[in-house]
Structures are given as C-alpha cells and as structure tokens.
Amino acid sequence: MDGLIAFWAESGIANFTGGQLLMMAVGGLLLYLAIAKGFEPLLLLPIGFGAILANIPNGGFTEEGGMLYYAYHVGIETGVFPLLIFMGVGALTDFGALIANPKMLLLGAAAQFGIFATLIGAIALNAVPGFEFSMTDAAAIAIIGGADGPTAIFLASKLAPELLGAIAVAAYSYMALVPIIQPPIMKLLTTEAERQIKMEQLREVSKLEKIIFPLAVLGLTILFLPAATPLVGMFCLGNLMRESGVVDRLSNTAQNELINIVTIFLGLAVGSKLSADKFLQLETLGILVLGAVAFGIGTAAGVLMAKLMSKLSGGKINPLIGAAGVSAVPMAARVVNKVGLQANQQNFLLMHAMGPNVAGVLGSAVAAGVLLAVLGG
Amino acid sequence: MESMAQQIMEALTIMVLGMGLVFIFLTILIGVVNLVAWRCAPKPSLAPLAEASEPQAPRFPGVDPKMVAVITAAVHQYRAKA
Numbered sequence: 001m002d003g004l005i006a007f008w009a010e011s012g013i014a015n016f017t018g019g020q021l022l023m024m025a026v027g028g029l030l031l032y033l034a035i036a037k038g039f040e041p042l043l044l045l046p047i048g049f050g051a052i053l054a055n056i057p058n059g060g061f062t063e064e065g066g067m068l069y070y071a072y073h074v075g076i077e078t079g080v081f082p083l084l085i086f087m088g089v090g091a092l093t094d095f096g097a098l099i100a101n102p103k104m105l106l107l108g109a110a111a112q113f114g115i116f117a118t119l120i121g122a123i124a125l126n127a128v129p130g131f132e133f134s135m136t137d138a139a140a141i142a143i144i145g146g147a148d149g150p151t152a153i154f155l156a157s158k159l160a161p162e163l164l165g166a167i168a169v170a171a172y173s174y175m176a177l178v179p180i181i182q183p184p185i186m187k188l189l190t191t192e193a194e195r196q197i198k199m200e201q202l203r204e205v206s207k208l209e210k211i212i213f214p215l216a217v218l219g220l221t222i223l224f225l226p227a228a229t230p231l232v233g234m235f236c237l238g239n240l241m242r243e244s245g246v247v248d249r250l251s252n253t254a255q256n257e258l259i260n261i262v263t264i265f266l267g268l269a270v271g272s273k274l275s276a277d278k279f280l281q282l283e284t285l286g287i288l289v290l291g292a293v294a295f296g297i298g299t300a301a302g303v304l305m306a307k308l309m310s311k312l313s314g315g316k317i318n319p320l321i322g323a324a325g326v327s328a329v330p331m332a333a334r335v336v337n338k339v340g341l342q343a344n345q346q347n348f349l350l351m352h353a354m355g356p357n358v359a360g361v362l363g364s365a366v367a368a369g370v371l372l373a374v375l376g377g
Numbered sequence: 378m379e380s381m382a383q384q385i386m387e388a389l390t391i392m393v394l395g396m397g398l399v400f401i402f403l404t405i406l407i408g409v410v411n412l413v414a415w416r417c418a419p420k421p422s423l424a425p426l427a428e429a430s431e432p433q434a435p436r437f438p439g440v441d442p443k444m445v446a447v448i449t450a451a452v453h454q455y456r457a458k459a
Contacts, residue, residue: 098410099410099413099414102406102407102410102411102414103407105403105404105406105407105410106400106403106404106407108403109396109399109400109402109403109404112395112396112399113396115395116391116392116395116396117392119388119391119392119395120385120388120389120392122388123381123384123385123387123388124385126381126384127381135384135387135388135391138388139391203418203419204419205418205419206417206418206419208417209410209413209414209417209418212413212417213410213413216406216409216410216413217406220402220405220406220409224398224402224405225398225402337457338457341453341457345450345454346450348453359403362403362406363399363403366398366399366402366403367395367399370394370395370398370399371391371395374391374394374395375391
C-alpha cells in the first residue's frame, strides 16, 4: 500500500499545477500549428514538444542534469546554436541577386526600422502598470522586427536570457505568419499601377564576385562593427564554403545535416524555456504585441523606401520588393512574388525580391551588432 | 516619470544611431560591391552572345513555341496558387 501511495505521489496527475497544464496546452497548440497548419514546422514542432517536456512535473528535463537543461546551457546560453544555424543559412544563401543589384541593400537597411521603432515602443510600454522592460530587454524584444529567428535568439541570449522563450516563440511565429501579416501592409502603401511595375532582368554575376562578397562583408564588419562578427562571421563562412566550390562536402553538411541537427536541439532548448513560471506573465503578452508591431513597421519602412527608390529611378523599381527587406528568407520574397502576380499575371518578382531579402539578413545582423555594441553584451 | 522620458530619449538616440549605422554600413557595402563588379563582372561580350543564341531555335524541338508559352504560363500560375 505504501508503494502505491509513493507511486501516486510521484505521478503526473498528483503533481500538475494549473500553469503547467496551460503551458502543455501552449505546446500542443504549437504542435497543431506545425502539423496541421504547416507553420514553420521545422522549428515549431521541436519547440512545441520541448514546451510539453519542460512542463512535466517531476520530469526533471529542465533541472540541472536534465537533457533540456544541458541543451540550453551548451547551445543557447553560449550562443553556439544560433551561430551554427547562421552558418547554415549562409551556406544556403545565394547573393547573386544582390550582387547584380547592390542598391537593394538600402531596402534591407530600411526594413530594420521596425527594430529600432519597437525599441521605443517597448520602453513606452513601461508606462502601463505591470511592465518593466529595461533597455536591454527592449532591445532583445525589438530584434523580433528583424524577422530573423537565429539573430533574435542570439541577441536575446546575450541581452535578456529570461525573456528568451517568449522572444523566440514570437519571432518564429511571426516568420510563419509572413504571408498573412505582410500583404495588407504592402497593398495599403502601394497603388495598383506601382504593383504592376516590371523590373529589368538582372545581369549575370561572376563566380569571383560571389567569392569576394562574403570576404568583403566580413572585412567591413571587422573594421566597423566587431560586435556583429559572431553573426556575420559565421554567416560569411557558410557563404564562402558555398561559393568557393572547393569544399562542397562542408558546404553540404552546413546546409543540410548540421543545420538539421542544430535545429532539433535549438527547438527543444527554446521549448524548455516555455515553463509556466517564466512564460505565463504579462510581459509575454507585451512581447507578442510588440513583435507584431515591429514586424509591421519593418515591412512598411521597406515598402516606403522602395517607393522612394522607385520614384528616384523613374519607375524602374517595383515598391513591393521593399517588403522583402525583412529577413524572413525566402518567405518574404515569395510573398512579394505572389502579391506582384496578383497585380500582373506576367510579373515575376521573385528574383528581384531575393536581393532585398538577403540584404535584410545582413541588415538585421548589423542591427543586432549595433544593439550589442551600444548596450554591451 | 522623468526617468521614463529619459529612457525614451535614450531609445530615440539608439534608434537614430542604429539606423544611421545600418545605412552607412550597407551603403559602404554597395560601394564595395560596385567596385568589385567594376573589376570582376562577367565581360559584357558574353551577354549578347547568350541573348542571341536563345531566340534562334526553339528550345523544345517539335513543340510549338506558342504551346511552350502557354504551358509555362499555366505552370507559373499553378505554382503561384500553391
């Protein structure tokens, strides 16, 4: 009888708290979004499952010695996982469209306005009772506007580790929601005629240019913004492995096996931060709202900048491509292509949108570097 | 409340500084890319060659070019929907 009581006392049913059940429901919701809706399944599935594991009473996954504890400790606290992902993204990225039309970098810069505008928003939210975001918290939240998951996780792990779970979930959720969030903003800010603008075909890019590009980016980062070198450096390494053509094995590993392995552990480790006591707070709600605002402002700033460039170039640039300045690759570029096709059946903007899209990745890495440099990581 | 105003001022400073730096950084990069393109871009003599070779002969022998255009458009439309 004693054994039975001891067994009962150790069972999940006897130990559940309301918060844990709620967080398991959140994990279940993420699993549902990933499996049934196809929202960023590669990340939301492990994150959702991690959230469930982290909230098992007496499971011990997230306590010292538990697997999720170490996954977080080794991979995220140190910033290693997001950086490895960034290397993989670098190996996956073709900068050809950007090298052919480097002016697109300006769009990638403009779309980062969402980040810095949200910085003010997060501080202003402190006026509402119950919110107390420090400047570093605000910066970590604002980076959601860059729509770049690894960058957001990297910055949050440096500046505001206690908010990491909410920030990562917000960042990846909004990346998945790009096709829903962006089109209304894009249509609101452009006219039908502007959306129909066709763009000239891009010139060809030589292999040498593609090899020099990551080295040039790295060189500039070393000179002007060393704080961004972890992100930019790994990114450029991945890209150089791809473009040099001499280490195909490494390049393939970085963009397939390695990024996949890291994604599993990154997802689980982020999910482990979704424990009831950390996540079920008013602040989480604030972060989700601010993230959406940041994303919207970034999109709008990109489109407005593209509009300006379109005017200055005499109507050679379709303003829609500005929306791709947020760095959700390649989702944002696909959305641009889709909205462009709605306006004109023959207008394929995908390649033109890839330029600002990869510029956005660089832009948000630079923005993260600036925030790290100013606020001290 | 004063500290609130102060914090917002600080955030505003970071915003101006940050956007400025991001723009300067990427503008310099534009310059560098253009510089590299000036030296290393593929020779323009190649481009007309590629262009000229394309319209000469149909890429799919035996298939009416009009048909190719129709199928291409249909595939694009289908992909756009998916």
